Amino acid sequence: MNEHAFACPYCGELISMLLDLSAGGQAYIEDCEVCCRPIQISFGVEDAELAWFQADSQAT
Secondary structure, X not given: OEEEEEEOOOOOOEEEEXXXXXXXXXXXXXXXXXXXXXXXXXXXXXXXXXXXEEXXXXXX
């Protein structure tokens, strides 16, 4: 597991989450712990390390 912090694309609050890098890259929706709006989380893994991370507002 890898802890990663980022700002919510809606409210700007700093959010910290654990990423499971053993499964490779992933994409999923996670609600902000502060404003409860849906965040599109996606990340890539190379050589068992976090290669890139993106947190975007969910398109409606």
